[in-house]
Amino acid sequence: MHQSCWMPLAQLSLLALWTTTTCWVQGCGPGPGYGIRPRPRKLTAMHYKQFFPNFSENNLGASGRAEGKITRNSERFNELVCNYNPDIVFKDEENTNADRFMTKRCKDCLNRLAIAVMNQWPGVHLRVTEAWDEDGHHPPGSLHYEGRAVDITTDDRETDKYGLLAQLAVEAGFDWVHYESKYHIHCSVKADHSVAVEKGGCFPGWAQVTVAGGEQRPLSSVLPGDRVLALSATGEVIFSPVILFLHQDAWSWGTFISLETEDGQRLALTPHHLLFTAPHRDVPCTKYQVQFSSRAKVGDYVLIRKKGGQVAPSKIITVSVEKSMGVYAPLTEEGTLFVNGILASSYALVEDHRLAHWAFGPMRTFFTFNQLLWGETSITYNITDKTVNTKVLRAINTQIHSKHSTKSKREHKNSYFCDIFFYVFKQPVCFHC
Ligand SMILES: [Ca+2]
Numbered sequence: 001m002h003q004s005c006w007m008p009l010a011q012l013s014l015l016a017l018w019t020t021t022t023c024w025v026q027g028c029g030p031g032p033g034y035g036i037r038p039r040p041r042k043l044t045a046m047h048y049k050q051f052f053p054n055f056s057e058n059n060l061g062a063s064g065r066a067e068g069k070i071t072r073n074s075e076r077f078n079e080l081v082c083n084y085n086p087d088i089v090f091k092d093e094e095n096t097n098a099d100r101f102m103t104k105r106c107k108d109c110l111n112r113l114a115i116a117v118m119n120q121w122p123g124v125h126l127r128v129t130e131a132w133d134e135d136g137h138h139p140p141g142s143l144h145y146e147g148r149a150v151d152i153t154t155d156d157r158e159t160d161k162y163g164l165l166a167q168l169a170v171e172a173g174f175d176w177v178h179y180e181s182k183y184h185i186h187c188s189v190k191a192d193h194s195v196a197v198e199k200g201g202c203f204p205g206w207a208q209v210t211v212a213g214g215e216q217r218p219l220s221s222v223l224p225g226d227r228v229l230a231l232s233a234t235g236e237v238i239f240s241p242v243i244l245f246l247h248q249d250a251w252s253w254g255t256f257i258s259l260e261t262e263d264g265q266r267l268a269l270t271p272h273h274l275l276f277t278a279p280h281r282d283v284p285c286t287k288y289q290v291q292f293s294s295r296a297k298v299g300d301y302v303l304i305r306k307k308g309g310q311v312a313p314s315k316i317i318t319v320s321v322e323k324s325m326g327v328y329a330p331l332t333e334e335g336t337l338f339v340n341g342i343l344a345s346s347y348a349l350v351e352d353h354r355l356a357h358w359a360f361g362p363m364r365t366f367f368t369f370n371q372l373l374w375g376e377t378s379i380t381y382n383i384t385d386k387t388v389n390t391k392v393l394r395a396i397n398t399q400i401h402s403k404h405s406t407k408s409k410r411e412h413k414n415s416y417f418c419d420i421f422f423y424v425f426k427q428p429v430c431f432h433c
Pocket residue numbers: 091092093094099129130131
């Protein structure tokens with residue numbers, strides 16, 4: 001159907017859908033399915049001296065290498081921004097405002113964390129003791145010299161909060177978090193221009209999926225509408241249509257966590273992509289945890305599809321980091337897919353598969369409408385913005401921590417639905433704002 005014809009119809013459908021969705025949202029809140037109340041989010045405090053991801057700070061899978069000191073006189077000083085967030089306490093014992101200078105990515109993560117801290121401990125604020133260092137107080141190569149690292153505490157300085165503070169920092173999007181000292185948490189980020197920053201959750205172009213009929217096909221040649229092997233919410237292996245690609249770029253290089261299993265499968269996916277894992281072989285497949293791929297470690301189990309078609313656990317025998325060309329993030333109707341025989345989620349960035357699946361509900365419903373009304377098997381418009389996954393899920397991440405921000409809950413929900421529709425339709429499909 002010609003785009004000029006269906007776009008107004010689509011917007012009308014979406015308007016109707018929005019009205020209904022708002023009712024669902026108001027009545028039920030986020031959950032795995034409409035009308036189902038979600039489990040409370042479980043936060044596990046990090047241990048003293050623990051760091052996440054479990055690589056060194058300068059590894060590609062964490063914050064990446066240092067790029068050299070930034071001084072007030074250097075050109076790169078313009079890359080730093082000043083953080084005046086009134087919800088954050090800046091120690092500023094230097095009296096130079098250096099504790100407020102940081103990269104944009106660092107500032108974004110810190111601001112999300114500030115909301116999470118107020119949400120977790122009402123009346124308590126995030127406190128920054130060190131950010132950009134212009135005085136040479138850190139070892140050579142420290143990311144503090146580039147405004148890419150912060151040392152944080154809570155403003156009540158209750159050290160028994162710091163394990164949970166570290167975990168909140170992970171969820172706020174810092175690329176490396178270290179429970180470095182009993183008196184502070186160290187967090188750092190990738191360089192703003194780093195390719196990996198721009199990526200959401202993706203697989204490399206060489207990764208293969210099984211399409212209907214049994215053929216193995218690289219993701220680079222899969223099209224929206226193709227049906228790929230996935231696992232349903234009830235644990236059945238099915239073919240699920242690819243609704244669209246949340247990210248698709250054949251020429252970008254990405255940093256991937258690469259896992260190999262005892263059965264010979266090899267999966268590569270970006271560090272903040274979600275993967276189903278379990279610590280033991282005897283965990284039923286419906287009880288697998290969904291977590292960032294960068295949490296996977298040797299000895300964990302993933303779910304694989306065996307030749308006979310059944311789903312089985314397989315132990316991870318190696319974990320490494322690699323660079324690869326091509327980044328692809330297919331969104332299936334089920335929200336899952338087997339990639340190179342290993343079960344993964346379609347989602348990334350928010351460590352909650354069910355919440356992410358719920359958030360993309362309107363898109364799935366639109367896909368179903370499209371099928372019913374026009375018989376179209378995919379959403380066929382062009383997405384010129386290649387980072388839908390990143391932007392929408394970052395918006396959701398903000399929602400999770402937004403209880404204490406100035407916007408009402410309804411305004412936040414409205415705004416991120418608008419985000420989803422805008423990034424997909426490239427038109428201001430806004431219902432309120
Ligand atoms: Ca300081």
